[in-house]
Amino acid sequence: MLVSILITFLVVILVLYLINLLPLDGRAKQIARVVVIILGVISLLRYITV
Known part of the structure; x- marks a missing residue:
């Protein structure tokens, strides 16, 4: 993890x-920066909640 x-x-x-x-x-x-940061935060939250 x-x-x-x-x-x-x-x-x-x-x-x-x-x-x-x-x-x-x-x-x-x-x-583009905002989109990448939002996608990164969503991905990190997905790893944390699993």
Whole structure:
């Protein structure tokens, strides 16, 4: 369980880093960051509740 939480956290950080490298405008980057963070939190909550 701890390993899956750590992997999820690292994947979220990696995706946020990659979004930062994309040549998008500020609004699109902000929306993408919010979506990734929400999905990451939902995934972490799923691991915690199991």
